[in-house]
Amino acid sequence: MPDALFVPREAGGEARGGVEEAAYNWSSSPVAHKKVLVAAVVLAVGIVAWAVVNLANGWVGFAAVVPIGFRGGGEAAISLARLFAALVLVLIVADEIGGRLRWVACGFVVLGLGQLVFGYLEPIIEISPDLNKSLYGMILVRTLAGALFVIGLVPRKAPRFSLRVAMSVFLLCGACIAGYWFLKGLGLVPPMVRIESLEEAARLRIAPMSWMTGWHWVLAALPFGFAVVAAVGALSRNQRGEIGGWLPLAIVLLAGSELHDALWPSAYGNSVLMNTADVLRLAMAAVVVVGGTLELRRIASERAALLAAKKERARRLEEVATLKTDFTAMVAHELGYPLSAIRRLTEMLSRDGLNPALRDRTLATIIKETDALDTLVADVQATADVERDDFRAELRPVRPGALIDDALMFTEARSADLPLETVLEGVEVHERVLADRDRIGQVLRNLLCNAAKYSPEGTRISLRAASAGGGRVRIEVADCGPGIHPDDLERIFEKFGRGRNGKDGRVTGAGLGLYLSRRIVRAHGSDLTVRTGPGAGSVFAFELEDVRKTPEG
Secondary structure, X not given: XXXXXXXXXXXXXXXXXXXXXXXXXXXXXXXXXXXXXXXXXXXXXXXXXXXXXHHHOOOOOOEEEOOHHHHHHHXXXXXXXXXXXXXXXXXXXOHHHHHHHHXXXXXXXXXXXXXXXXXXXXXXXXXXXXXXXXXXXXXXXXXXXXXXXXXXXXXXXXXXOOHHHHHHHHHHHHXXXXXXXXXXXXXXXXXXXXXXXXXXXXXXXXXXXXXXXXXXXXXXXXXXHHHHHHHHHHHHHHHOOOOOOHHHHHXXXXXXXXXXXXXXXOOOOOOXXXXXXXXXXXXXXXXXXXXXXXXXXXHHHHHHHHHHHHHHHHHHHHHHHHHHHHHHHHHHHHHHHHHHHHHHHXXXXXXXXXXXXXXXXXXXXXXXXXXXXXXXXHXXXXXXXXXXXXXXXXXXXXXXXXXXXXXXXXXXXXXXXXXXXXXXXXXXXXXXXXXXXXHHHHHHHHXXXXXXXXXXXXXXXXXXXXXXXXXXXXXXXXXXXXXXXXXXXXXXXXXXXXXXXXXOOOOOOOOOHXXXXXXXXXXXXOOOEEEEOOOOOEEEEEEEEEEEXXXXX
16 A cells, blocks of 8 residues: 555645754854854954063063952862863764764863862862972863864864773873873973962062973973864864854963963962963853853753654654554455455355346446445545645646536446536636646545435435636535534544444445545645535535636637
């Protein structure tokens, strides 16, 4: 049986055979990407300009002494913001982008945990921290994080990130720390600065150039270089619509903080000193919190939509399963009755000495049951045809009277006793409508069969064509049957939907006639409607566009 019979349809008639998986794609608007690029460039220019200004005035203004509580709270806020960014990026599960952003998330984890452990917890435990040790720790954390950002944002295809990779990163970090202590024990660790306290240098306004060593410049170039490359990669990914605008802005601020850190170092454990790099890190934390929050809202919205789509798909699959079950039962029933009748009647014909009159009635009954089987097969095939995506009605000018004549020929062939009244009201002889003659003929046959099925024996059925005004012709099929129950008015137009009972208590047919007829009429730019009431009969009607033509040749 054609699969199209079991595809759930919307009111508009389009099938939804599946559900699109939610794709985590950011705005593809070129304007939005351009705004991010402009903001990043302006931000970078401002950061560099501020560095130039400070260099021009003799390095004054890079650092200031602040209250102890403010500095500690800033360290904690920065570290938590970075961990929050990692959480947001991990939640992005799209295959290609999600794999790329896990490297970035790992970088944020390194920054956040490094800031939390070395910048907030260690100073609480350690009474007199070593400035050079703090600087080495900060360089290590920032270099490792920058390398992870570059791996995630720069390559055309990022390497696969796994739990083994994450463990390797933290083992590398531990190995570097162990190596530092080993070399320090041998006296092989060169100093990065020649002073004991950054706070004292800030109070005395001593220029950093006088107390920074060349080794500091060499090591500071590593995290700065990684951050600049990562910022370029982040902007490139944003322009391609792969990541949100908040992430490249955050990486630009990180690169700026690395630049200013190279000019006036910032070390973990400086409880009262805040320099420009610290301000930029706080700004980065603010961007991360705001952007990450918006990102979480977007992810929640998309996942809610995905969940709703999956629920809808499950509901539709259940509906399809129900339709298939109902269809199987219906076909078994509709085939079983006429086949059983044909078999019994055939056995009767095989008997010797059968009365000629009885033989004629038996043959007529066999033909009637065979016609019922033909009708069932035709309805199923026609339904499969009209549910194809490429189904179109072939509209041609045709006389309404010709449509009615076709319907009369059908009723006479099916049942000469059917009392059918035809009326042309306000329709000129040569007037034409746009219609697919075969398809509209199928609609009229379905309506007339339904009228005969539900009407009492001998009651008149009316087929009317009348002017509806506005350049349209209205065609109606009216019966004097029991009418349609209000609860059935929508169901009768559904696939396999049928009324409650016919004139003999048994409803024949697949329940496809009205469903098929409405789809054909809608393909003509109209709709199949019904006026009815309990005990008042039913009037099914539709309209066709009127065109004025000369008589057919």
